[in-house]
Amino acid sequence: MTLEVVARHEVPGFTLDVAFSAGAGVTALFGRSGAGKSTLAGIVAGLVRPKAGRVVLDGEVLFDTVAGIAVPARRRRIGVVFQEGRLFPHMTVEQNLLFGRRFRSGSSGREGMAAITELLGIERLLDRRPRTLSGGEQQRVAIGRALLMDPRALILDEPLASIDVPRRAEILPYLDRLKREMRVPILYVSHAIEEIARLADTVVVLEAGRVVAAGPAADVIARHGLPSLSPSEEGVFLLATVDRTVAGQGTILRHAAGELTVPVVAAPPGTVLRVRIHARDVALAVGEPGRLSFRNRLPATVSGIAAGDGDAVTVALDVGGSPLLARITRDAVADLDIRAGSRVIALMKAVAVEGY
Secondary structure, eight states: OOEEEEEEEEETTEEEEEEEEEOSSEEEEEOSTTSSHHHHHHHHHTSSOOSEEEEEETTEEEEETTTTEEOOGGGSOEEEEOTTOOOOTTSOHHHHHHHHHTTOSSOOHHHHHHHHHHHHTOGGGTTSOGGGSOHHHHHHHHHHHHHTTOOSEEEEESTTTTSOHHHHHHHHHHHHHHHHHOOSOEEEEESOHHHHHHHOSEEEEEETTEEEEEEEHHHIIIIIOOOOSSGGGOEEEEEEEEEEEETTTEEEEEETTEEEEESOOOOOTTOEEEEEEEGGGEEEESSOOOSOSOOEEEEEEEEEEEEOSTTEEEEEEEETTEEEEEEEEHHHHHHHTOOTTOEEEEEEOGGGOEEO
């Protein structure tokens, strides 16, 4: 199933002008707040009517200004889950779920609801009301309600933005499972790079209403990079392949620059992972550093040095043809005599390297 979108939309002070296509799986719309992500998702869902454009889902034209086609949202069979969940407070969880079934094109009985409640881990919540649920539980119920509409596609618009970090960790495994087991395209709107790295098959990066990068997630994340949201988020993704898991050590990955050790990853050998490394977690050494607690040591070439705030600088590195960043002090740069072209060793703790 494919989704093709061409749209131009204008509101005071902002113009959205985009074109992209996406296949099956999770397509992430990534960008800062105000980039146009939710507006674009609304255009696909039929909740926003652009001034010009064309939306085609699996060969069916849902919107086309030239042909005069504008299929109403209720007939597009696209499930939408918003940031707040928007459950009906006077209904139980079961009643909220059954409300979604009213929009089905056919009836599949309660077996369909049983499968979805099991998929999302909400089967024990059916008699409860939304106010008694955690944020993560509410979002899982909202997703279940959308799935029970028998959608041809699913839009998750910042589904974790209003949930605290522990609850995000609670719901992400269910989104992982949803991605694996449901055979519908998912349009995932987010400005959280961790969510995108974990879930997305395709990434469309938006800036000020324009598409600045689009393609397979591994390529966009590792090769094009994604905009940093704050200095603490500064880091990069490398592509590495699972080699083996060693008890008491972790999972060993192969990269062009050498081996990387990460906390145990439940993935078979040969799986390609996106490995996130924060600039703040990278130390540098000139020459062989000797015996250290750092498990990861990759030879690197300095490609540039950029001044930061205060005494910090960002050192851009090339590790086996992949970019890497290190955040160190000006004093360290001077002491190690680091400059463009310098050969160094990039040091990283195994527990600081995240594999997705």
